Amino acid sequence: MTGTLPSAPPERFDLPQALRTAESRGETVDQVLDRNVAELLQELRVAFTGIQILFAFLLGLAFTQRFQELHGFDLAVYLVALISTALATMLLIAPVSFHRLVFRRRLKAALVIVSDRLLRVGLAMLVPAISSAVLLIVDVALNRWAAVACASATALVGLVTWYALPLAVRRTARQDATDEE
Numbered sequence: 001m002t003g004t005l006p007s008a009p010p011e012r013f014d015l016p017q018a019l020r021t022a023e024s025r026g027e028t029v030d031q032v033l034d035r036n037v038a039e040l041l042q043e044l045r046v047a048f049t050g051i052q053i054l055f056a057f058l059l060g061l062a063f064t065q066r067f068q069e070l071h072g073f074d075l076a077v078y079l080v081a082l083i084s085t086a087l088a089t090m091l092l093i094a095p096v097s098f099h100r101l102v103f104r105r106r107l108k109a110a111l112v113i114v115s116d117r118l119l120r121v122g123l124a125m126l127v128p129a130i131s132s133a134v135l136l137i138v139d140v141a142l143n144r145w146a147a148v149a150c151a152s153a154t155a156l157v158g159l160v161t162w163y164a165l166p167l168a169v170r171r172t173a174r175q176d177a178t179d180e181e
Contacts, residue, residue, distance in 0.1 A: 018109065033108045040095065040115050047092050047123065054133060055089055058082045066140070074139055081132035084125050091122030123162060131155040 022032045058081055061067055070078060095115035102111055135151035 018112075030108070033112055036112045037108065037115075040112065040119065043119060044092060044095065047119075047126070051085065051089055051092060051126065051129075054129060055085045058085055058133065070140075073144075074136060077132050077136045077139070081129055081136055084129040084132065088122045088125035088129050091118050091125060094118045094122075127155055127158040127162070130158065 018029050018032050018036075021027075022029045025032070027035075058078070061078070067078075095111070095118055098114055098118075099111055131151045131154045134154045135147050137147075138150045139147035
């Protein structure tokens with residue numbers, strides 16, 4: 001089966017990129033997909049630790065005495081933090097369930113593609129989750145203006161390092177490849 005595409009439905013999971021990667025690295029498509037799954041798992045491990053801590057904090061916060069003092073703005077920010085963290089958690093755990101349901105069905109290409117998309121959206125949900133948690137904590141601990149400044153800086157760092165920088169590098173690499181052709 002060297003160099004051939006696995007039996008994923010071709011109309012839904014187009015794999016020319018995996019084939020090009022396999023050819024350029026001297027791997028089979030199956031080896032590329034196995035490596036991609038391993039890389040996805042490593043990325044999930046990193047994200048899971050942080051999101052577990054944040055989610056546990058937010059869930060526990062509702063049962064503290066000080067939580068009863070939250071009203072209006074702070075309560076709305078708490079709900080944004082909680083819901084975005086819950087959604088990020090669900091999206092980041094979804095590849096595990098997906099894998100269990102397609103296990104041993106020769107659908108690794110679908111697993112890689114779907115998991116990649118779920119992780120991208122899950123990570124995107126972490127930006128408002130972390131930023132709103134910072135907004136809430138700094139607002140309660142200091143004041144609203146400091147909270148807005150800290151949350152804005154947090155969101156900006158997340159957007160720049162998680163999206164703007166990688167997309168700029170990807171665009172530059174694509175431009176370099178086009179220039180070489």
